[in-house]
Amino acid sequence: xxxxxxxxxxxxxxxxxxxxxxxxxxxxxxxxxxxxxxxxxxxxxxxxxxxxxxxxxxxxxxxxxxxxxxxxxxxxxxxxxxxxxxxxxxxxxxxxxxxxxxxxxxxxxxxxxxxxxxxxxxxxxxxxxxxxxxxxxxxxxxxxxxxxxxxxxxxxxxxxxxxxxxxxxxxxxxxxxxxxxxxxxxxxxxxxxxxxxxxxxxxxxxxxxxxxxxxxxxxxxxxxxxxxxxxxxxxxxxxxxxxxxxxxxxxxxxxxxxxxxxxxxxxxxxxxxxxxxxxxxxxxxxxxxxxxxxxxxxxxxxxxxxxxxxxxxxxxxxxxxxxxxxxxxxxxxxxxxxxxxxxxxxxxxxxxxxxxxxxxxxxxxxxxxxxxxxxxxxxxxxxxxxxxxxxxxxxxxxxxxxxxxxxxxxxxxxxxxxxxxxxxxxxxxxxxxxxxxxxxxxxxxxxxxxxxxxxxxxxxxxxxxxxxxxxxxxxxxxxxxxxxxxxxxxxxxxxxxxxxxxxxxxxxxxxxxxxxxxxxxxxxxxxxxxxxxxxxxxxxxxxxxxxxxxxxxxxxxxxxxxxxxxxxxxxxxxxxxxxxxxxxxxxxxxxxxxxxxxxxxxxxxxxxxxxxxxxxxxxxxxxxxxxxxxxxxxxxxxxxxxxxxxxxxxxxxxxxxxxxxxxxxxxxxxxxxxxxxxxxxxxxxxxxxxxxxxxxxxxxxxxxxxxxxxxxxxxxxxxxxxxxxxxxxxxxxxxxxxxxxxxxxxxxxxxxxxxxxxxxxxx
Amino acid sequence: xxxxxxxxxxxxxxxxxxxxxxxxxxxxxxxxxxxxxxxxxxxxxxxxxxxxxxxxxxxxxxxxxxxxxxxxxxxxxxxxxxxxxxxxxxxxxxxxxxxxxxxxxxxxxxxxxxxxxxxxxx
Numbered sequence: 001x002x003x004x005x006x007x008x009x010x011x012x013x014x015x016x017x018x019x020x021x022x023x024x025x026x027x028x029x030x031x032x033x034x035x036x037x038x039x040x041x042x043x044x045x046x047x048x049x050x051x052x053x054x055x056x057x058x059x060x061x062x063x064x065x066x067x068x069x070x071x072x073x074x075x076x077x078x079x080x081x082x083x084x085x086x087x088x089x090x091x092x093x094x095x096x097x098x099x100x101x102x103x104x105x106x107x108x109x110x111x112x113x114x115x116x117x118x119x120x121x122x123x124x125x126x127x128x129x130x131x132x133x134x135x136x137x138x139x140x141x142x143x144x145x146x147x148x149x150x151x152x153x154x155x156x157x158x159x160x161x162x163x164x165x166x167x168x169x170x171x172x173x174x175x176x177x178x179x180x181x182x183x184x185x186x187x188x189x190x191x192x193x194x195x196x197x198x199x200x201x202x203x204x205x206x207x208x209x210x211x212x213x214x215x216x217x218x219x220x221x222x223x224x225x226x227x228x229x230x231x232x233x234x235x236x237x238x239x240x241x242x243x244x245x246x247x248x249x250x251x252x253x254x255x256x257x258x259x260x261x262x263x264x265x266x267x268x269x270x271x272x273x274x275x276x277x278x279x280x281x282x283x284x285x286x287x288x289x290x291x292x293x294x295x296x297x298x299x300x301x302x303x304x305x306x307x308x309x310x311x312x313x314x315x316x317x318x319x320x321x322x323x324x325x326x327x328x329x330x331x332x333x334x335x336x337x338x339x340x341x342x343x344x345x346x347x348x349x350x351x352x353x354x355x356x357x358x359x360x361x362x363x364x365x366x367x368x369x370x371x372x373x374x375x376x377x378x379x380x381x382x383x384x385x386x387x388x389x390x391x392x393x394x395x396x397x398x399x400x401x402x403x404x405x406x407x408x409x410x411x412x413x414x415x416x417x418x419x420x421x422x423x424x425x426x427x428x429x430x431x432x433x434x435x436x437x438x439x440x441x442x443x444x445x446x447x448x449x450x451x452x453x454x455x456x457x458x459x460x461x462x463x464x465x466x467x468x469x470x471x472x473x474x475x476x477x478x479x480x481x482x483x484x485x486x487x488x489x490x491x492x493x494x495x496x497x498x499x500x501x502x503x504x505x506x507x508x509x510x511x512x513x514x515x516x517x518x519x520x521x522x523x524x525x526x527x528x529x530x531x532x533x534x535x536x537x538x539x540x541x542x543x544x545x546x547x548x549x550x551x552x553x554x555x556x557x558x559x560x561x562x563x564x565x566x567x568x569x570x571x572x573x574x575x576x577x578x579x580x581x582x583x584x585x586x587x588x589x590x591x592x593x594x595x596x597x598x599x600x601x602x603x604x605x606x607x608x609x610x611x612x613x614x615x616x617x618x619x620x621x622x623x624x625x626x627x628x629x630x631x632x633x634x635x636x637x638x639x640x641x642x643x644x645x646x647x648x649x650x651x652x653x654x655x656x657x658x659x660x661x662x663x664x665x666x667x668x669x670x671x672x673x674x675x676x677x678x679x680x681x682x683x684x685x686x687x688x689x690x691x692x693x694x695x696x697x698x699x700x701x702x703x704x705x706x707x708x709x710x711x712x713x714x715x716x717x718x719x720x721x722x723x724x725x726x727x728x729x730x731x732x733x734x735x736x737x738x739x740x741x742x743x744x745x746x747x748x749x750x751x752x753x754x755x756x757x758x759x760x761x762x763x
Numbered sequence: 764x765x766x767x768x769x770x771x772x773x774x775x776x777x778x779x780x781x782x783x784x785x786x787x788x789x790x791x792x793x794x795x796x797x798x799x800x801x802x803x804x805x806x807x808x809x810x811x812x813x814x815x816x817x818x819x820x821x822x823x824x825x826x827x828x829x830x831x832x833x834x835x836x837x838x839x840x841x842x843x844x845x846x847x848x849x850x851x852x853x854x855x856x857x858x859x860x861x862x863x864x865x866x867x868x869x870x871x872x873x874x875x876x877x878x879x880x881x882x883x884x885x
Binding site: 062063064065066068069072108109110136158159160161162163 | 779780782783784785789792793796797800802817819820823824827828830831832833
């Protein structure tokens with residue numbers, strides 16, 4: 001059912017891609033192509049020939065004629081989608097997965113040939129589920145041999161015979177569906193068996209434990225520890241030839257180590273005090289008794305589980321030095337299964353509370369075992385225990401806290417519940433289909449571009465929204481060199497995009513960044529979130545990435561707008577004082593060799609304009625003046641409105657600039673008339689080379705010069721060094737000799753600094 | 764002119780094609796597509812540019828297509844050219860001088876085929 005839904009969506013995608021109406025498509029796509037094959041060139045890369053619920057066949061051939069011929073032959077019975085080369089084929093399979101029932105693959109193709117497609121299909125495990133029939137005029141046995149080796153199911157040889165094509169495709173699809181169902185059934189059967197066996201072992205061992213008055217945790221803990229120890233042992237040495245199947249059998253069988261206790265009288269088994277010698281002798285028989293019970297099983301004695309359980313039951317009280325019971329085996333004569341279970345049994349006994357002793361800590365138990373206080377063990381096992389002490393401690397702790405004593409029972413219940421559930425294999429397949437459907441749906445619904453990037457072959461596959469919105473093809477082979485991609489993101493943008501993902505590590509594979517792109521002739525901002533894919537190898541290999549591209553332009557514009565408002569005057573749209581200060585300071589720091597000039601400009605008689613003609617007129621005068629002032633300076637010069645009728649200009653010049661000429665030119669350029677109101681201004685000027693490269697100091701000096709102009713009636717321009725005051729004196733010819741007058745501390749430091757700088761300039 | 768006389772004119776195998784494609788309608792449809800197919804043009808371009816790998820691919824495609832449509836003389840000529848070009852695929856050397864007559868044979872056969880097809884379309 002899910003598969004059908006996926007197909008429905010995909011069919012829709014393909015229609016959108018071809019740019020033709022759905023009705024026309026349904027009628028007979030190939031008739032249209034046949035009439036005018038040239039229309040097809042450069043168009044979408046795949047075309048659906050029908051929208052019905054037929055099985056889908058992917059035809060991969062670089063020759064349009066061949067694709068048309070095969071599609072025509074199959075159109076009655078199958079959905080046919082097409083790929084012109086290997087890369088498109090891989091893209092289609094990555095996208096549709098099991099939505100494709102069969103691939104008809106040509107061998108001779110540009111870009112990526114049929115063998116390369118087969119290799120990728122094999123590497124990604126697709127060849128197991130999607131049958132491939134090779135179509136080729138090749139009859140060379142070497143090619144045929146190689147194709148079969150790469151997993152091809154069958155061949156179709158030229159010339160194509162319509163009946164043979166149809167039957168071969170139909171039969172192959174049927175064979176694979178049957179095989180898929182069978183494989184699922186077998187897997188479910190095996191899983192079910194394994195669950196049953198586990199369940200039986202669990203029930204059996206718990207009967208023994210409950211009789212024993214124990215919580216039920218002992219068996220579970222011994223089993224868990226046995227598994228840990230064996231896994232570590234197998235990593236450390238191959239002396240015992242432990243495959244993972246052996247480890248799981250031994251672990252399962254370990255649950256049965258004490259079944260012999262079922263034959264021990266309850267009075268002895270649950271006696272609170274110390275056992276007498278006779279009682280202890282009886283107690284010791286449980287290992288041989290357990291083994292005997294297994295030996296006398298009417299069936300199944302040759303099962304690996306039973307054989308292993310026999311060894312564990314009989315010999316889990318043997319000692320490595322030969323002083324154990326019942327047989328006094330020495331060293332590796334004791335099967336490794338029994339040795340490991342013995343160690344696990346002792347560790348658990350030490351760390352658990354018993355009627356005759358409290359629970360010891362992990363550390364205490366470890367030191368007792370390693371110190372030989374609790375028996376003699378294989379030195380290799382002691383090493384394994386010691387080397388993995390921390391991880392054993394952690395895992396055993398978490399088992400105790402998870403379990404809280406009824407873990408076993410809970411698991412039995414869960415196992416019982418599981419048995420009735422739907423088969424796992426078919427469930428997994430439908431989940432995968434479901435996920436694929438979800439993915440396709442969200443990709444269409446969300447205004448995001450989702451993409452998959454693969455490294456080998458280098459290829460970028462984008463969701464449909466990406467194609468429509470960015471004007472990009474859905475599949476982009478070799479993205480680093482793709483003209484289309486470069487057109488949208490720029491060469492550097494593309495390179496950065498690809499390298500950001502390659503530069504991740506398997507531990508930290510996620511990257512987020514913003515990038516600019518041109519969509520429909522408009523530059524917009526996109527946010528990229530991507531997860532790089534690394535292989536599981538010892539030395540991880542970068543394989544590609546998954547990710548999405550979200551259009552964040554409007555958000556970003558809003559942010560930039562807010563920022564603009566914060567830094568600008570709403571009436572004139574000029575910078576405000578805070579922003580002017582920030583920018584001017586930054587420019588001075590960034591350009592140590594340049595000359596800086598600050599003008600403070602005050603509009604003369606502005607109060608009269610307001611009082612006579614009203615505030616609305618006053619505002620227009622201000623806007624007019626702001627424009628006039630901006631137009632009188634260079635684009636890079638900073639113009640700000642710093643108060644009601646006060647403006648500031650900050651300019652960067654080179655050393656040769658004639659500052660007085662510049663200031664006067666600006667002053668006269670802004671003199672004009674606005675709707676009968678004479679626009680004139682007063683101007684105070686400060687230069688950084690005179691007063692120092694300090695914004696506040698320049699401002700104070702320029703403001704003082706302005707004040708002087710204003711006092712004298714306004715309408716002119718004055719430099720701060722023209723002033724008959726301290727700054728003026730400092731900045732005239734002989735700065736050092738001038739008398740100190742009403743200096744503030746700051747002014748004094750400043751003038752000294754200026755004098756020093758000027759002195760340096762001279763030297 | 765009929766399909767029969769057209770195939771007779773080029774020395775094609777009409778009965779074989781009919782057997783494989785089942786209906787005359789389908790045969791006519793694909794026969795009609797053949798003159799618009801750009802494989803032959805690609806082959807000529809590749810041969811002129813000495814792009815032998817492209818030439819191999821085009822010859823190979825032409826060989827297959829002509830076989831499907833039963834254009835036997837063209838199929839045979841394209842097959843011979845394909846075989847001569849095959850070493851390119853395996854990284855071997857090709858005697859380019861030997862290709863000239865083979866290509867000429869393909870060109871001749873193609874022309875004969877197209878001429879014959881033109882009579883059907885009229």
